[in-house]
Amino acid sequence: MLQIAVCGKPNVGKSSFFNSATASTVEMANYPFTTIDANKAVAHVIKDCPCKELEVTCNPHNSICIDGKRLLPIELIDVAGLVPGAHEGKGLGNKFLDDLMQAKVFIHVIDASGSTDIEGNPVDPGSHDPLEDIQFLEEEIVMWMYGILSRNWVRLIRKVGAEHLDISKVLFDQLSGTGITIEDIIEAKRNIEPDYNKWEEKDLIELTRNILRIAKPMMIIANKADLPTSAANIERIKEKYPYVIPTSAESEIALVRAAEAGLISYISGDDHxxxxxxxxxxxxxxxxxxxxxxxxxxxxxxTGVQKALNYGIFELLDRIVVYPVQDEHKYTDQKGNVLPDGFLVPNGATPRELAYIVHTDIGDKFMHAVDARRNMRVASDYELKDGDIISIVTRG
Ligand SMILES: Nc1nc2c(ncn2[C@@H]2O[C@H](COP(=O)(O)OP(=O)(O)OP(=O)(O)O)[C@@H](O)[C@H]2O)c(=O)[nH]1
Known part of the structure; x- marks a missing residue:
């Protein structure tokens, strides 16, 4: 399952965001470090389900369909508050940065109302500038990863030279456990000094910054948008970070609870x-x-909560939803379930890659694929499109 990490300084509403998105219960309180352990739970991203357009009744299996909206599961990780100096072990320190790295994409929650200082302590609303928080958090993560990348650097570089090792592979090994691939490293190296013997601290920090930008895209959400001091800050933040998403996690929780109690009807992401x-x-x-x-x-x-999750998966990670079926005429699996599964696959993936995502066995036995909507066999280099319904034909 794809993972999104929710991070930020203490007291900005990370747990509230996490709760509102996962409807699970983690402690919430108005003081720093309410979250003392990483929390994981299932949330969803939402797309239109093809069932509506095709006028069929679907029987979802790995996902949910509500009124023609397909909810696809992702995992959300609630990472405890980071304070300046966290990469040196300040506050709750390194463990939380380790938790962060499990995810493919980060949501950085900031307190748009400016009612918490840089360490998350309550202050007069509007008296703290949330733009400062964006910079410090990014810097913390960069410096933490730089620390890992440059561990035993002098000895390492000597070894690379003596044993003619591939520097990208060595960097990859240094970063093992962070989910960063060798391709990410090769791309990140492109615009820095080509001769690794000449790399200085600033080059390694630059390289780290590039790796993070490529491998761990981060989005910013401006939470507590419901408070009166937030609107002006959000405008200011948007000038520098146009894609910031205003959120009110507390409003989302209130609406979800009222809907659960049958008092209102509300679907996450709606404007009413x-x-x-x-x-x-x-x-x-x-x-x-x-x-x-x-x-x-x-x-x-x-409320921005659903919009943020969708943005993380569909825009930052560039995923599309594809529906594998067995019967291309009825859109069913072998048990007759209509449009049973939706898979979040990378934009541009091929049917064979889809087959491997569904199951290694199906990937190994892949022969060709049929586009069920057009009832046509597709070429082996066909790039899957969002909403495609694909029948995978296998050997044996
Ligand atoms: N007005 C308003 N308050 C919010 C919102 N989201 C969270 N809060 C409040 O902000 C405070 C902190 O919320 P938490 O969700 O515990 O924050 P956190 O970032 O997880 O805090 P730590 O666990 O300390 O890292 C609580 O008093 C919440 O009620 C929001 O959207 N609007």
């Missing part, structure tokens, strides 16, 4: 909700819902 049982809501609850509608949903188009 409908009150179902007005008589069961007290005046304060009604006021809170009205506040969310005006100050979050009308203003930003959604």
């Amino acid at each position: 909700f409908e009150i179902l049982q007005a008589d069961k809501l007290n005046p304060n609850q009604l006021k809170a819902l009205e506040y969310i509608q005006t100050n979050i949903l009308d203003k930003y188009g959604s």
Whole structure:
């Protein structure tokens, strides 16, 4: 399952974001370090399900379909708060950076309201500049990874020269366990000094920065967007980071809970909700819902939580959803389930690669594939498109 790590300084709403996205319970409180261990749970990304367009009733297996929206599972990791100096062991230190590296993409949660200082302690709303937090967190991660990359550097470089080793492979070995591939390293090396013997500290830091940019894309979400001091900060942040997503994790939690209780109807990611049982809501609850509608949903188009997950997987990781089936006419598996599975595959993957993602055995026995929508056999170098329904034909 693809993993997204939720990171940031303490008290910005990481656990709230994690909770709202996974509906699991982790402790929440208004003081730093509520989260003392890495937490993992299943969240979903959402795409239109082909069932609606094809006018069929689907029987999802590895995912869920609600009103023609396919929810595909991903794993969310709630990483505890990072403070400046974390790479040197300050605060809760290195363990959390290790947790972070399990993921393919990072969501950096910042407190857009400026009501927490750089270490996450509560301060007067609007008195801290959240732009500072973006820089420090990126720097922490770079310096932590630089520490790993440059471990025993002098001895290592001597060995590379003496034994004619491939420097990319050596760097790859240094970073083992971080999910970084040799291809990432080769690409990251492109625009730095070609002769590794001439590399200085600044070159290695630059190389580290490149590796992270390529292998671990990070998005920024501006949380607590519901607070009055957030709007001006969000505008300022957008000037520097155009793709920042305003979120209100607390609003999302309130809406999800109200929907679970049957008081409203609401689907994550929507720009509205409908009150179902007005008589069961007290005046304060009604006021809170009205506040969310005006100050979050009308203003930003959604609470931002679902938008952030979708952005991470579909934009930053460039994944598409493909539906493998056995029967290309009925869109079913061998048990007759219609559109049973949706897979998040890299954009541009081939049917053979899809076969391997489904199962090694199917990959090994792959012969060719049929595009079920067009009822046509596709070429072996065919690049899968989002929403494709593919029948994989295997040997034996
Ligand atoms: N107004 C507002 N408050 C929020 C929002 N999200 C979280 N909070 C509040 O911010 C405080 C911190 O939230 P947490 O989710 O515990 O923050 P955290 O980043 O996980 O904190 P640590 O576990 O200490 O790292 C709590 O009081 C939350 O209620 C939001 O969207 N809007």
